[in-house]
Amino acid sequence: MHFLLLGATGRTGKHVVSDLLSQGHTAVALVRTSGSLTPRPGLTVVTGSPLSRSDIENALSAAPSLIPSAAIFTLNTNRTSDSPFAPQLSPPRFLADSCANACEVLEHAGIHRIVVMSTAGVGDSWASLPWLSKAFMGWTNIKYALEDHNLLDKEIRLTKMDWTLVRPSRLVFDDPNQKAADTKADVQTLDSKGEGMRMADTVRVSSVSRFLVKTAVEGLFIKSAVVMRD
Template identity: 35%
Template structure:
């Protein structure tokens, strides 16, 4: 493990975000989370909870002025809230919620001279869209899922232009299971089957790994079990 870091996690109250926080704390890092409700997390050693939203730039600024000072790295698992956990559920926020939050975040990062950014994306975003089987392309572009994938595409395009030390992490279909052997693939991979998946536990572990090392900087990485 690398030496202890201070990691800011956005989207920390989500299913994957919670696992990221737990994994970072388990490794001995200090963690700041920005959440809408303080009760999202129980008090814990090395955990700083700030109430707010990435929709407001000033709330993100508070995360850079908290108990642990500036973060060493930022991990974002932000997703657009929906009416239910179903990927087909109606979005509850404007169409480019994630992109707008990301713009706020990267503005603050540059102002504060924090350069390490790890972003949870999805397989099928950006140039991995062409690697999807035709039924999945139709699903992702002609159902309610289209809104979030267009937003992910906008985040992808923005992050690449920031000049930060970014990593875009693109897991296949997420499953709520324990860790399994993990494959780390190039974004142009053609090695995945139609129903390739990745456990949320593996995603959380990889996101923290990517924050700790330089190996995946300026890369979009596909991960699958």
């Protein structure tokens, strides 16, 4: 399969690129900064903004002999640092408008499958989020990303796309010393409400990537949201 990738330079997006290529798929990645992602066999890199429909159109046609079967969206908002209190850099509605643009361009091109990386706590999963997680999100600048994810959640449901919203619990980086067998364990999935979420829930970035790719390739959870954890 051939994929359009938005957010391929992020910590999850880079894993998605590697997972797709290792499985024999191909992809075109739209990146905002030239040189932020190195082209390699099976990967075409196009510089542009997801806020520009014409840039997304250019990405779709960047590999003339290949038409994307689906898109994987791993964009997130940016802050001045990884601190949850750091000021927001991304404009309001960055995620919502980027996703709406992508869906519009994809629909026009006859492509109807998109898998979007969201986060636990969005939409109807907020009620099941542990109270301490709610407090943390509400008291830090993470609230701006959450608001944008909520807007995206509403926007995508208005489209005709075969969408999936993947809502990971708290992301953690993979331990390079961890055994390979451990990192390939199946994740746990909860319904869109995330009933049963716990404060200690985490999920490895590599686990999220594999789940996103599997969901896109196998056509799972169409027109639904799913909360996931390790």
